[in-house]
Amino acid sequence: MSKLILNRRRFMGTAAATTGLLASPVYLRRAHAQGGEVNIWTYTNFIPDDFREQFQDETGIKVNVRLVDDQGKQFNLLAAEAPNPTVDILTVAGHRFLQFIDSELLAPLDTDRLTNWGTINPIYSESDWSTINGSKWGAPILSGMEVLAYNTEMVDKSETTSWEPFFSDKYAGQTAYVLQDMMSIVMLMKGYDGNMVEYLNDPEEAARIVAEARDFLIEKKPLARKYYDGGSEVQQMFINQDITMACAWNGPIAALMAEGFPVGMTIPKEGSYGFVYTYNIANNAPNMDNAYTFLNAVLASPEVGAAMTRASGFISTFKGADEYLSEAERAATSFPEEELAGMRFFRSEANELKYGLVDPAVEAIKAA
Template sequence: MKKIDRRDVLKGLAAGAGATVAMPALGGRALAQSAGKVVVGTWGGDYARLLTKNIEDPLLKPKGLEVVQDQAGDAPRRAKMVAERRLPRGTVDIQGFSAANMFEMNEAGATEQLDYSKIPNAKNLLPTMKYPYGIGHIYSGNVVIYNPKLISPAPTGFKDWLDPKWGNKIGFIDIQYQAIMIAASMAATNGASMNDIEKAKEILLAVKKAGARVYPTNEAFAQAMKNEEVGISAIWKARVVQWQNAGIPCEAVSPVEGIPAYVSGFVIAKNAPNKDNAYAYMNAMLAKEPQEAFAVDMGYNGTVSGLSVAPDLQKRIGFTPEEEKRIKDLDYAFLAKNDAGMKEWWDKVFKG
């Protein structure tokens, strides 16, 4: 199992602030058969829109590649991938998942073991973002988000977020159930464990009783923050930057209990019908221009070296040296084993 080493990650980010290195935008074997079709499984909303804006329209469609997005939450897309794994040909070529879910799909035997010779731009990929079964596309860390007008004093971590005193000003994002339960475990154990699910459940049920609200998507939660319907939650720091840029009143706090790392990446289905085009898609997402664009448009850190990121932006999307020490890797094996149970409890008990 591949872990995220924060020193390597931050080394790569630091490199991004320096001189730009030459990287091929597209090329090599990855584009040898790029004409045709590729079906991309992804979340909807902003991420899907920015994949189109920064990767598909400028780099792939001019090469004759027809991109079709299969938009859905990660749980149904994972279920479909597992259900189709024994078919000669699946229906989706490349899937976007968190690092934890990429690990899970590999354990399920549904992913292609990557041939990195077909991804020329992967030569610049940070070592910690290079998995045998997938690549990291962007990364950030989970932080507390709050509106200073509604929440005072400022929170210091997950325990302050999950304090029943905030009542219906506490917000949850449905599709982030896994990250929420990790944060609740850290709150319950003062950062000692990300895997104490039973203690996490106790804390979450207490805030549910106090009136906490659940929103179906990141976008729905953002609207609630904008309207001051809710005032505190937890989300990737990249999202805080994006919402600040959109004029939503919010600030970020790196939790004292630790900062869970978040990596969003892509895997290729073992039975992908357009495998060469899936490799072409991976190669394009690692090109310099889209990597820098995602930092600007979405506030995520890139996963390749040699990026040119403005110092003021790097300060907003990155972490201080003291915060770097609190970045924590996720236990992908634990999450793969327990995700189904976590999701069932979330849907039937917490939301029920």
């Protein structure tokens, strides 16, 4: 096997398979040429080069990109520039919205100005995390999620529709997971809100639920091969056949799939948790009209969503984007609608309550 590139933003698929995907800029011709510029803070490969070039050609708007690599750094930079930022569009993860909103760094998104808003799968655009104080605050573009990953040569796909086999004696010593991540999933399995938002006004109930999840994982501790910490570690365990199943972020598993390793991933019927990257408009953005023109162009076609997935390795939030991916790319970066319906997204409203309970519980499990 060739050396793995252990970066969840790795190039998915081959350039040869995608050359010319955005060769025809027809979908941009509805954007009126207006000139000027738009300033964007985003991650590496989140704006496909072909799309950027075509957008500039068709609209006359120069796209200035500043790469970011950390949500906290981006927040600090924007806060330092407030109330007159140099940026128009930035890239915020949905579960970090509150920090930016409470500091008045984001402008509410006027979806009436986005005629292509319907391109986004409502699983992402209409989920509970996406509306705060009655407003939308970002356009979902890419998603990452915790999945049940499995060796396709050792585990029958029928045993991956639920989290139950994962905790069965049949796979004793063959599973691995990040403890803190699994705490949220176990709460979800048991019918509770793993984000703890429902229990903000009932800390006793929150404590009881966390204790129930803790006790479950202590009981199941002998079945686990390892509690791991990072994506490269779980990849290596699959490669060495130390494990047959894992709870993992989709990125490292997609990288294995792209390398041809016999591994698959699914979202079990009880559900799982994930996050969404969004394009957001800065409060007092200096080029507000151009920012909306850019967002509307991004949302104009599922082809753009496919190009963003191919470039970044994350899952597109656009309806129909998978139709523009190869079979291998679809397997690594898309899920059936019925599985996506079970997704829950991380929220931040109850983080202080949640991690005040979960962090000690994790330590108790490790010590048990």
